Amino acid sequence: MKVLGTALLAFGIYLGYFIVIKPYLWRKKYQKYSNVLVGDKFIPVVGDSIKELNSIKANKVHYAHYEEDAHITKKYDLMAKLEGSVPVILVLSSRATQEFLQLQKRSLIDRYNTYRGLQVMLGKSITPRATTPDVVQRRKNMTQWLGLNASSQFISRMIQLCRETQKAISKQNQDVDIMHHCNIWTFNVLTQIIFGEDSSKVINNFYPYINSDGSVEEINLREMLIRVAKVYLDQHFSPFTNMFPILSKYKFINPYKRDYKNLQTFEKAIHHIMTTSKDTSSVGSKFFANKECTDEEKVGDIILILVGGAETTAHAIVSSLYLLQKNPEALQKLKDELTNNGLTRNEDFEKNCTLENIQNCTYLNCVIKETLRRENPASVTFEYKVKQDIQICGVPIQKNEDIRLDIMASKFDDDKWLNPHNFAPERHDPESEFYQNAKKLGKVADAYTMRPFSLGNRNCPGQSLAILELKVFLAYFVTHINWEFSQEDLQHEGIGFAMGTQFEAKIKVSSKREILVKSCYIQKYP
């Protein structure tokens, strides 16, 4: 009894220290620096996530506060943020970003394994690993295999998959959950690239998945990826996991134990597909031909690409569809540009949708940049660790502090952008009147302000592929489909469709299009 009492007391002290004392002292440490933004109030457990919770309470997307608080954040270099009870330094300003990148080059800031949430799921990939020469080489391979030259070989397959999406959504009489269809589209594009001739196995082979009630369901790999990624994201943001990282590291109990079993099934399935594959030209085969990595690492990197590449791009596509409908002038301008480049709703679309042609569409490129400015799929980078005591913008940051680049705050800074709250693709075109006006007023963002794919030696290696996918999908969708979000959604201030959104993206597809879709689809792809 006495032992139990002592254990409970020790547990209570640990809890109190972790939830109250440590975060409180950490905040205090940074409050004395005028260039560090520290939240107004200390709220144990919730920390600065109160901002996200308040946005949701106000019926806005969880990251809406970024836009609302931009006039405040623009005054600071850093933010000392409690992500729940976890203290993290967020890099805000361009000056701080530049210094962060210099420190990263000198390995004074690097990735590390937090052993929680997504980091467990991606544990064997490069993501939680420091930037050692083998990680540099693995990233180089990815950048090459997913680069523009390689991924442009898949343009016609992407268009074919657009036709499949069109067919699937035009069949529905009720509102279409466009996020779901975009997720399927990006997943299918990635599986084509990674698994080549074996991609049908990803859809047609079924594997056992343990549900939270213990029942076992047979599901395909796409569904498995969606479910496994979701549970690990939930783990990532769970205060319980943050308080007791040991649980997710050693997986003694459920849900950690069960989630890990499902992850292992997923890993084994990918390993089996790759080791029995006869397609030597797929990107997956290239991963597997690399003698410098273990099989576990190869599978880990494939999972990383599936996780990092599917949802992010799907969310960006949906955001662009929403923003385009909300801004009909931009939509019309885009349609005109596509028509002028031969990208119209007819049989010649495939013929004209070449890499060269699509790269010539300046406005399309600006629409994508503006979408990523207004609504980046991710609002922060992965976790980095400070490896030795450092200073950023004069603020001492101790060894072992967690640090990330913030991606959103600088995009609404009205010292850098003209009318930052407006959707104006022209702001990215140096030849446009808008850009010239902004320049005259001294409002031109520097190279560090826009960082949708992060910066530095651990930035996103899939960015060329992501932009190409966005271009092909948008060019196809805009020319072939008339979509409509509801008036309620269009007028809803603070709605958003980036990752983690609580809003469903529902569109209506008009009947005129249905007839056309069916006729062209059925003729070409019986």
Ligand code: HEM
């Ligand atoms: C619009 C779509 C996308 C956005 C906005 C995006 C953004 C990002 C960001 C912000 C990071 C974190 C970088 C950091 O921690 O500093 C990242 C990492 C990564 N992304 Fe993307 N990404 C997108 C699409 C893709 C695609 C299509 C792929 C691959 C097919 C991909 C593969 C990766 C990988 C492998 C990493 C980890 C790199 C590493 O750990 O060194 N991403 N991405």
